[in-house]
């Protein structure tokens with residue numbers, strides 16, 4: 108039924124998307140302003156709702172031009188207040204948001220992107236990502252999987268969001284390599300970026316290189332690894348106390364956090380550290396000034412631990428990252444972690 112309806116709509120509105128109203132005023136589309144995604148952005152996952160507005164405003168006025176948001180973070184309204192309060196023009200800010208798993212069906216997706224745009228107060232997005240390659244039944248309790256929507260269906264829906272001018276670019280997040288390939292084979296509007304977990308403890312260098320070869324930007328989430336208090340993989344110390352990183356930091360007269368972020372930037376990924384603290388926000392930005400030698404980069408590469416910190420696959424009952432380092436173990440096994 109839905110398929111027939113979509114086909115009919117397509118016949119009647121062949122050059123447009125399946126969406127009813129043209130969403131965004133054409134004059135709001137940026138011509139000049141920001142071109143590509145900036146190497147460092149402010150992350151907002153788990154940012155305190157009461158603090159993220161100030162953090163966003165502070166970051167933008169300090170020199171950030173990139174905000175990483177998502178519908179599911181449930182703080183886009185406050186993040187939007189910060190964007191509005193900053194001195195930057197809309198066209199000089201790169202704003203990313205993400206389609207939640209419960210919103211993969213076309214009508215849900217359109218409602219969700221409008222809600223994110225409206226909460227962020229931005230008129231349009233620069234980048235809209237499929238947050239996970241997983242679809243939930245809308246409004247279902249307990250994240251029931253929606254077998255009726257594939258990631259290819261969802262990609263088609265997202266292409267429609269570009270045509271309707273809700274977003275300049277679309278992309279993916281948390282995809283396995285085979286799923287990236289599947290999208291590349293069928294896309295008309297192809298992904299601009301892939302946002303996934305990568306940091307010195309989960310380097311995935313081959314996967315990062317693969318994205319460079321196919322022309323997809325990599326946005327590195329959790330670039331400071333296990334500094335996030337929600338992560339608990341039994342590592343004996345946080346990355347900021349890791350002797351390799353305190354050593355490098357001392358050598359360069361910077362903080363360990365700056366060194367770790369600088370590594371992410373130097374390997375060509377975009378890093379999106381979250382912070383609501385002014386001092387950290389300012390410090391993180393200065394990672395742009397640090398450089399490593401080839402030898403130092405090789406030493407860091409050797410210290411990869413292949414430890415994934417974010418994997419809800421077991422909770423959702425879906426295998427994730429199955430062709431990458433440290434995939435979902437559905438049988439209850441967890442990999443022993445040793446440093």
Ligand SMILES: *[C@@H]1O[C@H](CO)[C@@H](O)[C@H](O)[C@H]1NC(C)=O
Nearest residue numbers: 129130131133136270271272
């Ligand atoms: C989207 O923007 C383009 C370029 O500004 C414009 O030509 C087109 O008509 C717009 N589409 C919709 C559906 O508003």
Ligand SMILES: *[C@@H]1O[C@H](CO)[C@@H](O)[C@H](O)[C@H]1NC(C)=O
Nearest residue numbers: 356357358359360361362393
């Ligand atoms: C190290 O950094 C601090 C703070 O940025 C600065 O005050 C100091 O002069 C630096 N020392 C050297 C040796 O560069």
